[in-house]
Amino acid sequence: MNAYNRNTLIVGVAVALLIGGIVSYFASGDPDGLEKTQETLGADKPVHRSVEPPPSLFEGYSLKWLGEGFWSNAVAGVVGILLVLGVLLLVARILKRRPSQQDSEKV
Amino acid sequence: MHIASGFLSPPVWGTMAAVSGAALAASLAAAGRQLDDRKVPLMGVMGAFVFAAQMVNFPILSGFLSGVPIGTSGHLGGGFLLGILLGPSLGIVAMASVLVIQALVFQDGGIEALGANIFVMGVLPCLLGGAVRRLWLKPSWLSYTVTFTGAAAGVLAGATLVILLLKWSATLPQTVSLLQALVLMDSIHLLIGLVEGAITVGVVRFVLEARREAVLGVALLSPSVEVRA
Numbered sequence: 001m002n003a004y005n006r007n008t009l010i011v012g013v014a015v016a017l018l019i020g021g022i023v024s025y026f027a028s029g030d031p032d033g034l035e036k037t038q039e040t041l042g043a044d045k046p047v048h049r050s051v052e053p054p055p056s057l058f059e060g061y062s063l064k065w066l067g068e069g070f071w072s073n074a075v076a077g078v079v080g081i082l083l084v085l086g087v088l089l090l091v092a093r094i095l096k097r098r099p100s101q102q103d104s105e106k107v
Numbered sequence: 108m109h110i111a112s113g114f115l116s117p118p119v120w121g122t123m124a125a126v127s128g129a130a131l132a133a134s135l136a137a138a139g140r141q142l143d144d145r146k147v148p149l150m151g152v153m154g155a156f157v158f159a160a161q162m163v164n165f166p167i168l169s170g171f172l173s174g175v176p177i178g179t180s181g182h183l184g185g186g187f188l189l190g191i192l193l194g195p196s197l198g199i200v201a202m203a204s205v206l207v208i209q210a211l212v213f214q215d216g217g218i219e220a221l222g223a224n225i226f227v228m229g230v231l232p233c234l235l236g237g238a239v240r241r242l243w244l245k246p247s248w249l250s251y252t253v254t255f256t257g258a259a260a261g262v263l264a265g266a267t268l269v270i271l272l273l274k275w276s277a278t279l280p281q282t283v284s285l286l287q288a289l290v291l292m293d294s295i296h297l298l299i300g301l302v303e304g305a306i307t308v309g310v311v312r313f314v315l316e317a318r319r320e321a322v323l324g325v326a327l328l329s330p331s332v333e334v335r336a
Contacts, residue, residue, distance in 0.1 A: 027165070061215070080162075
């Protein structure tokens with residue numbers, strides 16, 4: 001990998017980790033716009049839910065066994081960021097055709 | 108703006124799953140041609156950035172109104188941003204990946220609602236962002252204005268669609284009129300949209316300055332195209 005791409009990855013991942021791992025700890029805990037709207041209108045009952053959603057390890061962006069604190073949020077953020085990065089790099093690797101200078105960029 | 112599990116009726120989420128599924132298939136088919144060497148890491152880190160930014164809820168309203176708490180927050184959607192920086196196809200692929208991971212691993216957004224959520228936060232804003240990306244070949248006051256307004260409009264359009272989906276799913280109570288619901292949802296999302304617009308302009312500018320070749324691609328930067336643009 002050349003320096004250009006290596007730096008894209010290093011700086012990009014560092015910024016994402018800073019935001020998702022640290023800054024997000026200070027995020028507002030208030031309901032988001034949709035949740036607040038549903039709450040206000042009385043449309044907050046999952047009337048179409050037939051099966052409970054499967055349990056997930058990081059429900060609500062925290063790790064149950066780490067409680068609700070800084071580290072729980074940080075671990076959830078780091079795991080999510082690395083998952084997204086890994087999935088996208090894998091998808092790109094599968095999709096990418098042989099490089100060609102003639103290929104025109106579609107906008 | 109993630110729709111949680113249990114709020115959409117099967118016909119509604121089924122339709123949205125079909126629409127987003129088709130859009131994602133078309134995007135994946137187009138992605139191969141667009142992924143040059145520099146775009147692969149850019150797509151990876153932009154997806155990671157959007158995931159991280161979506162964890163940061165900023166306060167929109169706080170305090171009490173006639174004794175009722177009105178505290179409300181919002182977070183970046185990021186679709187318009189990715190539409191500009193990656194183009195609509197790669198943007199849709201990245202947004203879909205973020206939303207699938209959020210639903211499966213973090214229980215953020217219902218799994219059956221994934222089609223709807225991918226359309227509202229992915230397909231729709233990515234197409235809008237993609238439509239204006241050429242303005243950034245030569246940044247001017249127009250690029251900034253259109254990007255700010257467009258990103259905010261994308262949030263409003265998504266918010267409007269979410270209410271319509273809830274209405275068609277008969278999730279809104281009978282006592283609530285569609286107009287009431289739209290006014291409430293869109294007023295809140297106008298505020299969220301302004302923040303979306305500001306963040307989008309800032310990040311586009313930063314990434315374009317740091318990684319212009321990766322964003323615009325070799326073809327777009329070649330002299331023949333520069334002249335046309």
